[in-house]
Amino acid sequence: MEVLLVSLLNGLVYGMLLFMLASGLTLIFSMMGVLNFAHASVYMLGAYFAYDISRHVGFWPALVLAPVLCGAVGALIEMYGLRRVHRNGHIAELLFTFGLAFIIDKAVQMAWGLLPVAYRVPAVLDRPLFTIYGTNFHAYRGFMLLISALMFCAIWLMLTRTRLGLVIQAALTHPEMVGALGHNVPRVFTTVFAGGSALAGLAGVIGGNYLVTEPSMAFTMGPIVFVVVVFGGLGSLAGCFIASLIMGFVQTFAVVFDVSLANVLALVGIKVTEASWFGEVLTIPLPRIGALLPYVMLVLILLFKPRGLMGTRDT
């Protein structure tokens, strides 16, 4: 019972961290069909901007300024880069962001050096919030939960209650028609890309001091975010949210349950040891492959439901 509750809490926090990262990407992906490889790099930029800003004026201004900066970067990328490449097709846009990721990564290395930087959690949040079954629940994790929940609500409200949001929702499923109706689709695209980048920047501000802020953080965070977005499905924010939570819980609970396929086979009387056929594979306990389960789930869902969990359209 204790393990279950604590794991639920852990899974929730991790899932919400994934959602923070993935929300911006799902917006961009759903809207423009662009698989933005530079998204994780903007996340990294957000963390580094926050580090610099918090060194001079503090964490709370950084929480506001860094996402704005990242949004500006996103807008520039879209206006002067993606827009030109758009006519060459989705693959060209994807490859453009791919090349951009290289450049941003190198620029960060040149600007801030190759070592991790001391971007720390603000002192007021650096304490236990409450204690559950003897384990402290760190206040910053609660803060992360709060921000990501606010993020979700804010995006949801914007998409469903504002005019811009309705246009975006329409463009999610029928982009050409929206253009035909007279909306300034390029401006909408720029807004969405900038918004998605700002969200990535916010995720960087929050995640950068919780995790480690170093030049390889984009490289390590990138794949899992794509998995979450594609699993959740194109065109669906709710799908992204649910997918993040599912991934968070799966990875967390996988660590807790120490079973392997050999144990399952033993239940039906087949004895498997390391030396037997495929023994190395069958005796692998679940915790060892916990972090790989998202990829397995991705492949499975794409096989049976190519649009993802709650996707509303193909590319």
Next chain:
Amino acid sequence: MFNRLTWSAVAFALTLSLTSGVDLARAQGTIKIAYTDPLSGPFAQVGDQNLQQFKYIIDWINARGGALGRKFELVAFDNKSQPSDALLALKSATDQNMPIIMQCSGSNIAAALIEAVDKHNERNPDNRIVYINCGAVATELTNEKCSYWHFRMDAHVGMKAETMVRALPKDVTKVYLLNQDYLFGQSVQRDVKAFLAKLRPDVKVVGDELIPLGKVKDFSPYTTKIKASGAQAVLTGNWGPDMTLLIKAGMDSGLDVRYYTMYAHLGGGATAIGPGGNGKVRSIMAFHENIAVETGKTDTEGWTKQFRSTHNFDFYAAGFRTIFEFIQAAMNKAKSSDPAKFAQALEGLTITDMLGHQVTMRKDDHQILSEYFVGVFTKGVKYDSEGTGLGWKTEVTVPAKDLDQPNTCKMKRPA
């Protein structure tokens, strides 16, 4: 479809490679040492910091006459963490008849280099090269895969595991093992358990985990398990974010354990762990800047202090200075920089390192035998790490003779 224009382009591109055999012209008379490590990409910091420390050491040793009256010169090759690029670097080095190639990071690259150097030396007896391994620690490189032309200048996994076990205080009886799921982490897991059984049978292993390399971002489920197991110490070979995130998650959840690591002292570790790690984090290391203070070696202290004042990370690679002192001694003893002669002089050689200890290059397997330390990350030391206010303090010193472990090397010596 192709047409002659495209083919002209192909021909042009192929002709571009005419300039590929660039002989990087260097000053005559220096002893060139090839060095390959990741210098770009996600692991660039490793190669970068090594280069900076090498430069400092080479300037110092050249001021002391180098070897055979000639100066040393380091020629760096970026291997981008890929064995094929390291092998290309080897080709470039042998093209220029360099006597030595060094490599510090990545046992997969080291394994490739050992084999390639062996085959090259066998197939080209007039242009041999010695491979000096400055940091790839997989034990089999001096056991099953050992080679006459390979010299390892850092303690291997087995020795580090034994140091870790020896550092456990008497009151710790429950330990939790957590390692990365690949050859290195699996070796750490195996060796630590073996040494626990041998040296500390009173200690119980209450948890034994392997995690996929570089993929786990949230360690809170693991800290939950560690807490539930009642462990007093966590023994891990993890490096990079796998190490720092584990420690951070433990500190955040108020886990009261000691952390025994192998890499917390390297560049970036102190920054990532932060002041919260005070008194909790330990690392197995060949050197830290406060050892000289503790043992009263003022000239060594002054030497590393000067490095600190001009660089933004601590000097941790005492082993690199020992490498050059070995090379200097061996070349001067053999009176030649010819690889066959100087390799013969190098094996079995003993010198005194900058901390005053006797260090030997063991002849059977070309593994270095030197002292090792276990430091704790704490306040109140003279030299702090990376501006965090905390630094390393020696908790346990393990002399070289204690680490003289048996080996299974069947070395094939050249005639």
Next chain:
Amino acid sequence: MSESLLHTAARPVTAARAGGLLRRHWPWVAALAIALALPWLLYDWTRARHSGFGVAMLSQMGMMIIFALSYNMQMGHAGLLSFGHAVFFGLGGYCTAHLLNTIKAGGFWLPVELVPLVGGLGGLAFAIVFGYIATKQRATAFAMITLGIGELVTSCALMFKSFFGGEGGVSTNRVVGTSLFGLNYGPSIQVYYLIIVWTVIAIALMRLLTETPLGRMANACRDNFERAQFVGYDPSRVRFFQFALSGFFAGIAGGLYALTYEIVTFDTVAGGMSANALLMTFIGGVGTFAGPIVGAILIVLLQSWVSLLSNSWLVYVGVLFILMVTFAPGGIAGLVLMHQPIARSGRMGRLAAPYARMAGPGLFVAVGFVLLIELCSFLTIGASQGKTFVLAGATIDPKSPVPWAIGALLLVGGGLWLWREGRRVRAAWDAVMEEIKAAAARP
């Protein structure tokens, strides 16, 4: 997908005698002759041996040509974007390494010349297994499935020691003494010539494949899969066959890798190698058969040679890539092919002068850009590594404003000038094209 990106012109198949065959394919023959001759141009006459680095780099080019062409079978010919192509390259390599070890231990006999074929068969087997899953979908879903498979195989390669040898990989020895021609393949030049033979075979086979019904249907499914269904073929089966065959050729490249480096480690299946395939194919040009060949040569040059000269080579790759994607989505080969109608009508001379005028400012822009990037790099990273910026024998100090000013001037000034010359080229181009159209319209 837009047509400009993936246009593959049809080539009428005509009968030809041997002499005519040679005349028609003279670029291939010339390229082969150059490939055979190059190691001798790099020969170190003072020490009477081949340049080890040069031969190694040329061998790498050969392998990567096969690898990139096999990737183009999916991307260019079938419209399948895959993020996990390196899986077949690496798995082919592992199979070959295990086979070589078995041969050496005496358990099996196979001439060394045929060993890459086994790598190909290994790649084919795994491509059939993974392809069955992946090709059920197309476009984005397919790309993501290949991403997932790539990540899974990479992690497995690290975790399982029995087949993959763990972190240290599987090492092997190519000197097994089972050659058909009595060569021992110890010297790398012999391996290089073997690679040339296999490259020629692979290119010929892949080229012939594009002319088969499978190749044509793959093109059709890429262009309009719904219509292809009406012709009577199942697009997912066409994709499956194309995917499997592309895995076969990737496996051959992997086998050659195992022979050349005599060790196969997990990075041969990792995402970085897949990204390489994508880069090479795209920069070379997906719309032509031979585009990936150009891309492979260029990328190997950048990675192996430029990376020795500069730590910022990744920036150059990124910028090159972005420039290609934005201005020349057809790749280098596409750029060259745009001139085909002009060359045919004999009007290339008209463009010679405008291009020549563009060369100067183009060079300035390139030099200025490289200078600025290198200055940045030396100021931050390089300086602490103790490297000094040496250009043509002169040491350049990154701290003084002079080189910065020169670099900025070259970049900006050259850029503006290039813009003007670019407009002239455009005008000349349009004029020539108008003439051609007018000439064609005349009866």
